[in-house]
Amino acid sequence: MITVYTCCTNGRDVLRTDQCTEGATFVAYVDNSVPGDGTWLHKQASNSDLSPRRNARRHKILSQDYTDTQYSIWVDSNVALRVPAAVLVDEYLHSSDIAVFSHSSRSCTYEEAKRCMELEIDSSDLMSGQMEKYRADSFPENYGLAETTVVVRRNSARVSGFNARWWAEVCQHSVRDQLSFMYVVRSTNLAVHFIRPTKYLNSHFSITNRPAGRERISLI
Numbered sequence: 001m002i003t004v005y006t007c008c009t010n011g012r013d014v015l016r017t018d019q020c021t022e023g024a025t026f027v028a029y030v031d032n033s034v035p036g037d038g039t040w041l042h043k044q045a046s047n048s049d050l051s052p053r054r055n056a057r058r059h060k061i062l063s064q065d066y067t068d069t070q071y072s073i074w075v076d077s078n079v080a081l082r083v084p085a086a087v088l089v090d091e092y093l094h095s096s097d098i099a100v101f102s103h104s105s106r107s108c109t110y111e112e113a114k115r116c117m118e119l120e121i122d123s124s125d126l127m128s129g130q131m132e133k134y135r136a137d138s139f140p141e142n143y144g145l146a147e148t149t150v151v152v153r154r155n156s157a158r159v160s161g162f163n164a165r166w167w168a169e170v171c172q173h174s175v176r177d178q179l180s181f182m183y184v185v186r187s188t189n190l191a192v193h194f195i196r197p198t199k200y201l202n203s204h205f206s207i208t209n210r211p212a213g214r215e216r217i218s219l220i
Contacts, residue, residue, distance in 0.1 A: 002085040003027055003067040006077045007059040008034050009045050010052050013077040016208070024073070024085035029059050029066065054175045061167045061177065063153050064160040074151040078208040088204065092152050096193035097159050099152040100181070103145035104198035109134065109182055110141055113174075122174045130173035130180070139183050146181045146192075149199050149207065162190045 002024040008015050009031040017039040019026060028040035036042060046058055058065075063072045071089050075081070081088075092099035106112055113131050117124045153159050165188060169180035185192055199207050 001069055002071045002073065002089060003069045004073045004075060004081065004085055005029070005059070005063075005067055006040075006075050006079075007045055007056045008077040009056065015040055015077050016080040016206075018080050018206070020081045020083055020085075022084040022086075025069070027067070028077075051175070054170065057170055057175060057177055058167070060148070060151065061170060062163050063151075063155060064163060067155060070155060072153050072155055074148075074153075076149045076207075079149060080206040081204065082206055083204045088152050092193045092195060093154055096191040097154050097156065098162070098190060099150075099193040099195055101147040101149060101199045101202075102194035102196055103147050103178075104200070106145050108142045109139070109145060109179055112145055113179055116174070116176055116179070122176050127174045127176070127179065130169075133173075134183055137183075139186060143182050143186065144194070146178055146194070147199060148177055148181060150195070150205065152193075152195075158190070162188050 004024045005027040006015070007029040010033060015028055015034065015037060017037050019039055021039065026040045028034070028042050029045040030042050031045050034042070046055055048055055048058070050058065060074050063074065071093070073085055073088060103112070106115070110131055113127045116122060117127055162184060166177070166180060166184045169184060170177050173180060195202065199205060
């Protein structure tokens with residue numbers, strides 16, 4: 001009924017095995033760099049000609065391609081659940097199609113893009129062009145901002161359509177999927193639950209800090 005899933009490739013992270021696994025199947029899409037363990041069911045990660053970061057986003061965004069249960073919960077590989085997966089579904093999806101963390105410090109996609117440029121998280125040209133498109137489409141400032149470390153979804157046709165639109169934005173523009181999430185929410189009118197408190201303060205999750213500058217990439 002519920003699949004908790006993640007993607008871990010190229011030795012970029014270590015899977016969290018300290019999970020509350022009650023009532024869910026835990027699936028990790030991995031390559032040969034990830035050793036087996038007793039918590040996650042390992043499946044072969046997509047091996048396309050996309051960049052490693054965009055390839056990992058494919059798994060996150062297109063839940064309909066990588067899970068086949070009524071509900072799915074994407075977690076970044078540095079996240080561990082501290083409660084049964086059913087608790088998240090019951091709390092977050094009773095009147096929504098999808099649930100994500102509310103961003104801990106910003107509420108505006110344009111401000112997030114500016115910060116990503118400062119940190120050199122992705123190509124400034126890509127992000128600038130993306131924001132120009134959104135302004136031309138009358139996407140407003142301060143519309144809200146998500147952190148997609150965890151994505152809880154009802155796997156329905158409506159959500160699959162949202163996922164496809166979101167993936168199209170990530171393929172066309174920045175791999176930083178938080179920049180396109182709210183734009184697609186607005187264009188599809190999807191019902192979103194914003195998880196609070198924010199990710200490091202929420203007792204339902206344990207999240208390991210990643211090294212500073214980890215998201216900086218060679219812009220190729």
